[in-house]
Amino acid sequence: MKITKDLYQSSLVLLTDFYQLTMAYAYWKSGKGEQEAVFNLFFRKHPFEGGFTIAAGLDYVIDFCRNFKFESADLEYLAEMKSQDGSPLFEPAFLAYLSQLQFSCDIDAVEEGTVVFPNAPLIRVKGPLIQCQLLETPLLNILNFQTLIATKAARINLAAQGDPVLEFGLRRAQGIDGALAASRAAYIGGCASTSNVMAGKLFGIPVSGTHAHSWIMSFDTELEAFKAYAEAFPDQCVFLVDTYDTLHGVKNAIKVGEMLRSKGKEMIGIRIDSGDLAYFSSQARQMLDEAGFPDAKIVASNDLDEQIISSLKTQDAAINVWGVGTKLVTAFDQPALGAVYKLSAVKNENGDWEPKVKVSQQSLKINIPGLHNVKRYYSQDKAVADMIYLEDQEIDPRGVVIIDPIDPTRRKRLMPAFYKEEILLKPIFKQGEKVYDRPSLTQIRDRASKQLEALDKTHKRLVNPHLYPVGLEENLHHLRMNLVLNAKKFEGEHEES
Ligand SMILES: Nc1ncnc2c1ncn2[C@@H]1O[C@H](COP(=O)(O)OP(=O)(O)OP(=O)(O)O)[C@@H](O)[C@H]1O
C-alpha cells in the first residue's frame, strides 16, 4: 500500500495545477510575488436546478492553510522539472524562496453549514499574489465537492421529511478521499449516519448498517440466516427481507422478532432493497402491525434519490428510514458544482486597492470587484435577502437598494433598520494566524439545519424553486458598471490604434 501511505503522509502543497506554479515563478521573476491581492471563490448557479446550496469544506481548507509549506521532498521534485531545452524549469533562487514561504494571508469565509447563493463569495483570500494564486486549485477542489454533496444530502433529507437518511455510499464513491469527504458532507447536509467506518473514526460521524444479501445466501434458508443474526446481535436486528420473496421474508422476520421478544429483546425492523418500494412497504407495514410489531421500522434502499423519495412519500409508502448511496455521494445528476476563484482587487504602489473586473461577453461571467462582503437580512427569523457590499461602504439603515448582479433591472429596496443582520464572511485567518474557533461537525450540522429552517419553503422546493434575492449594494453596482464600461472603452481604443 505504498501509494496510499505516501499520499496520506505527504504535504499537500503540490496538490495544485501546474500553471499555478509556473505563474508563481513568473510573479516572483517579475517582482510581483509579494504584491497584495484579493481573490473570491463563488459559484454561479445552484446545483441540481435547486434554490439553495449548503457551504461545506472549510475545515479542510483550514487544515490545508495551516500545513501550507513546501517540504524538501516537494522542492526536490520541482528542482527536477525541466524546460524544453533541458535546463531546470525553476531557478534555485525561486525554490529557495518557496522553501522560506510562510502562509500569511487573511482568509474570510462563510461558515460550514451556511445556506449560500450564486455570485456571493464563499471565501475571500487576501494576501501576496503568489500565495493567493497557489491556493486557487486546492480551495476549489475542497469546497466544490463538499458543498455539492452537502447540498445533495440536504435535498434528500428534505424529501425524507424528517425520517432518518443513512448514507451507504462508500462502495460507489469517487475513490478514497471522495468517499471520506462525501460522508462528512452528507452528515453536514443532515444524514443521520454513514456506513463508512473510517469516516466514523476520522470525523466522529455515527456509523450504522444492516446486513447484505450474501449473509442470507450463505445459509440454506432465510429463516436460519435471520436467527443466526439475531443470536449475534439481538439488539440490532434489521432483517433484509427481499433475497427470495419479499413478503415471505417479512413473515420470517416476524417469526424471529417473536423469538427475540420471548427473550426480552425487540427487533429494530426490516429492510427492503428491491421491487416496488411503495407496494412492499405498505404490505410489510400491515403484516408487522397485525403481528404486534407496530414499532418495527421499515428501511428502504435501492438507487434512491430526492425525486424517488418524494414520489414514494406521495404514494404513502410506509417507509421510516432511507438508505441512500450512489446517487448521494456521486451527486449523480450533477457531478460538479462549478465554483470559480477570481481576482477582485490588487494593491498598487501607493498602497491603494484597485478593484478589478474580468469583462466577458456574458454578463453572467463578469466578476464582482473590490473587497466585498455579504450581509444576510432576517425578518422574524426568516432570511429576506443577501446584500453584497464594499466592506468600507456605510449602509443607510433607513433604506438601501440591492441590484441583481446579472439583470440590473431587478432591484429590491430593503430597510436594514427593520431587520436582524448577519455578516456572512467571518475572519478565519489574519496574516496567516488562525483566529477562528473551529466548530464541531455536530455544530456544523445543526447550523445547516437552522439555516434551512430560516429559508422560506418556496426556495427549498426541489423543482422550480422561487429565486432568493441576492443583490449588489448600489455603490458596488455602480463601481462594477464603471469598471466594465471603462474596460470596454480601452479595448476599443486598443483596437483602433
Ligand atoms: N413505488 C416506486 N415509485 C417510484 N420509484 C420506485 C418505486 N419503487 C422502487 N422505485 C425505484 O425504482 C428503481 C427500481 O430499479 P430496478 O428495477 O433496477 O430495481 P429492482 O429490479 O427492483 O431491484 P434490483 O435490480 O436492485 O434487485 C429504483 O431506483 C427504486 O428506488
Ligand SMILES: O=P(O)(O)OC[C@H]1O[C@H](OP(=O)(O)OP(=O)(O)O)[C@H](O)[C@@H]1O
Ligand atoms: O442503491 P444505493 O443508493 O447505492 O445504496 C446502497 C446499495 O448498496 C447495496 O447493494 P448493491 O447496490 O451493492 O447491490 P444490489 O443492488 O445488487 O443489492 C445495498 O443493498 C443498496 O442497494
Ligand SMILES: O=C(O)c1cccnc1
Ligand atoms: O448497512 C447496509 O445495509 C448497507 C451498507 C452499504 C451499502 N448498502 C447497504
Ligand SMILES: [Mg+2]
Ligand atoms: Mg443496487
